[in-house]
Amino acid sequence: MDGMRVLLVDDEEELVETIAERLELRGIVAETVTNGEEALQRVLEKPFDVVLLDVKMPGLGGMEVLKLIRMQRPNTQVILITGHASVENGDRRLLEGAFDFIVKPVDIEVLVDKMKEATQRRKESDKP
């Protein structure tokens, strides 16, 4: 999908950098940050179609960032990235308004598909 605007947020720098490189090889340019505060700042600075957001981070946690993004940029679609097995087992109550979730370790092709779907949702929600 052309021009997809993606932000990757995870406190494991090595992880976000490598995912970003793999996405780039698939034609998706992604920006990366390693904490919730920076993520929020970046989202306020410019619009993103999709934010891939780690749930467990030091300081401002993923769920708090999600709530703030929902308030400030309601059309931005958030995909949560989590190691929480309850979500994997179908407890979607934990999503709290996110577009979807993905479980660590990430399947890159699944992630790309979810990002495309999220971007589509974003475009639809932008329509008057």
Add this chain to the structure above:
Amino acid sequence: MNQPPSRSLESEGLAFFGIVTASISHELKNVAAIINESAGLLHDLSVGAQAGRKPLDPARVMKLSADIVRNVERSVSILNRMNRFAHSVDEPKQTVDLFALCRDTMALAARAAVSRGIELIDELPNQTAPIPSFPFGLYRLLYQAIQIAVLDVQGKPSVHLSATLAPTLVRVQLRRDGSLMCTEEHRTRREAIEKLMQALGGCVRIDENMPDAMGVQLELPTS
């Protein structure tokens, strides 16, 4: 208001075991995720090279291989720590190196502390501190002490763990800047520490009335 009945040491121990193993599993998932992405990227780059899109850069391949090896080593270290912790549950009273166990507990508690933006700083002496005790009880005691020291930390968020070894006792100290607010969580943890310390035959002092700092001092007998 009806208060829930206080849990026994045993059920509190089970809850503690759950908290620690959940935290370890998250750590391992992160490591697995990094290994997965590094291996995946190696695959992507190889496919690209095979298709003639971009030649493989040996330096890049070596860097990714090193990343994988480093994260495998990280996972082994986490697993070793988990193994020692898991075995401690059934271990009888025995000679324990308290400083080594302090370091293990710091590592086990680090994730929860970091999630509050707090750094745990190891200032323990570079020596052994053998004491006769129950390893699982010590893990619980030290974990609770760290948890009470990270409550409501303001300003510079760090907790320092140090110790002194005397002929008849080992004194472990946790200190941090910023006073402690007396909350329900604080009271619960304080009670837990006191109960555990009583069971382990040592004594505890929590300095909570200092204006701009707080400290926890644990004293355990060496014989």
